[in-house]
Amino acid sequence: MDIKCTDRELFLFKKIATASQELGVASYLIGGFVRDKIIGRPTKDADIVCLGDGIELAHAVANRFNPVPTVAFFKTFGTAQIKLSDLEVEFVGARKESYSRDSRKPEVAPGSLEDDQNRRDFTINALAISLNRENYGTLIDPFNGLGDIEAKIIQTPLAPDQTFSDDPLRMMRAIRFATQLNFTIAEATFTSICNNAQRIKIVSQERITDELNKIMLSPKPSLGWDLLYKSGLLQIIFPQMVDLQGAEYIDGMGHKDNFYHTLQVIDNVAEHSNDLWLRWAALLHDIGKPPTKRFEEGHGWTFHGHEVVGGRMVPKIFSRLKLPMNEKMRFVQKLVELHLRPISLTKENITDSAIRRLLFDAGEDIEALMILCKADITSKNKYKVRRFLQNYELVAARLEQVEESDRIRNWQPPITGEIIMQTFGLTPGKQVGIIKDAIREAILDGVIANNYEAAHAYMVEQAAALNLKPLQ
Incomplete structure (x- = not known):
């Protein structure tokens, strides 16, 4: 297998191989680095597993550099890390794991390379490359991870029920990898996620939210949120999102499915911005619709004040998900509260006063707000979408004109x-x-x-x- 590494990486791996030989231990490059190199995905982390003491190997490798880099090591876990200018390398001894039913923290014991590969979450993460003299550079792939990379499939090395019951966070990781890589989760693996969804309750909220953020930063976040919903995980970890799902009809009058509308809005934002918190604003922009939904005779479905109710919900959601309760939360809250304002400005005869007020209220976040508002146009009617976008261009021009003349953004009145x-x-x-x-x-x-x-x-x-x- 031809894996393209940089000269710097090859230089490092030769040093690891030499240090391993001198210590008399076998060592292997394993996991995400191997996967990403095969895929052609940028990576700055490399994991080395050895049949011996990982901390000792890390120190031996560090001593082959001048100046000697710092070795951060954790005796309790038997791991060590060296940070180089362009790569972080983690060393650990090969191990086997066993789990109790009520914890995702394993009992660990020294093991073989086979044991270490067996404990990996997915076949694409169980790939290893030998750094040993007798077979240096050989790909060791006991679960056909290479074939799964070529087929773009996520599946577990061992029985999925065992994998997900042992460590339920792996269910979130399966969905995250599928989203990041645009892979498909194997049918048996996804069925197991559905069957084991309740096990996610033993995982800390911080770890769950870390996976949610990685899904949010993916090229097409909707893939992950849809899988979370279909697996039953979303109902457990974020029920307010599930409340958006579905369209209800009375007297032939219905409303759009606000869950799938929201997913489209996130994807639209993702096409124009990598800002994690703008993507969270997109996710939460209509979160106030379920509690404000009403049916009015002769008129249809309404969601009056959903932006105000949604804004009030944001701090509680951030607190529950253990997202930062700081200016990031306030940014999301502001955009949720303001996301309907620019729409009202697309009508004729809008005064400069209304433009000034929006500039004053949005401040430095006006560009982010406009990205969100344009992303909120998800109609299947291409003419309607084009007309709305043209109206937004007129609003943007008016905003620029008023800002140029009045300098009202982030403005404070001249009398204090x-x-x-x-x-x-x-x-x-x-x-x-x-x-x-x-x-x-x-x-x-x-x-x-x-x-x-x-x-x-x-x-x-x-x-x-x-x-x-x-x-x-």
Whole structure:
């Protein structure tokens, strides 16, 4: 098998081979690095398994470099890692594993290469290349992983029920690999995922969410979310998403399937942005539709206020999924709350005031919001899609024009609360807020110019209505 490695990688593997020979241990390049090299996928991680002490081998390899790189090692797990400029190499002794029913943490014992390959999650990850003198460079493929790569199939080396019961996270990994690589999960393997879905409950939320994020960053995230739904995993790990599924009809009037609409929106966003959090905003943009769904006689289905309800749901969802409760969450929440605003601006006779308000509310996230809004157009009617996109281009032009003239993005009114308090001898309180809000609204509505002089005069006028006079 011809696997194309760089000169730097070949240089490293020769050093590992020489160090292994001197220690009298057999060593093998194994797992993801081998898989990705065969596929032609970029990789910066290499795993070395040896029939001996992985930590000792790591130190022996490090000592063959000048300067000697740091060896990070973990005695409890028997692993060690060397970070080079373009590659991270992990060393571990070959092992066999056994699991208890209520934990995905295995009991580990030293083992053979065969034992180590048996414990791998999928055939495509069980490939090994010998670094030993007698058969250096030989591909060792006991489960026909190479054939599965050529056929683009994900399946387990051993019986799938055993593989997924031992470590249920492998069910998420199967779907993640299928999504990243655009592979198909073998029928028996997918049936086993469906049968073992409840086992995912013993896996920590952090590990589950890590897999979700990798699915989200895939070229076509919808593949993974659809598999999660069809396997029954999604109903357990993220039931609010499942609530979007299905279309209901009354008196012949129905609504679109908001689950599959959402998946299309994520894919549309993925075509234009690699931003993980913009993709999460796409996933959650309609999450408020199920609790706001109503049927109105003579009118049909409505989802009034779903953007507001969805915005309120975002922090709870982020907390449950152990996603970051910081500016990333606030970014997603903002886009969920604002995702209908640009649509209203596609109508005729939209005022500059409405444009200013959107610029003010979206701030630096206006471009991300517009990507999301364009992605939200998923009609099968090509004429309708083209018309909506043309309308959005007009909105984008208006946004640019108003921003150029008013500089309203990330804008703060020229009169601050401190100025108001100093001018009228006030302490923080309701009156200060009333005047400050009035100035902001007047500028956004175009009643006064966006400068200090106009704002100061308007401040005095508004204060007079509250029976306030400037200090002398």
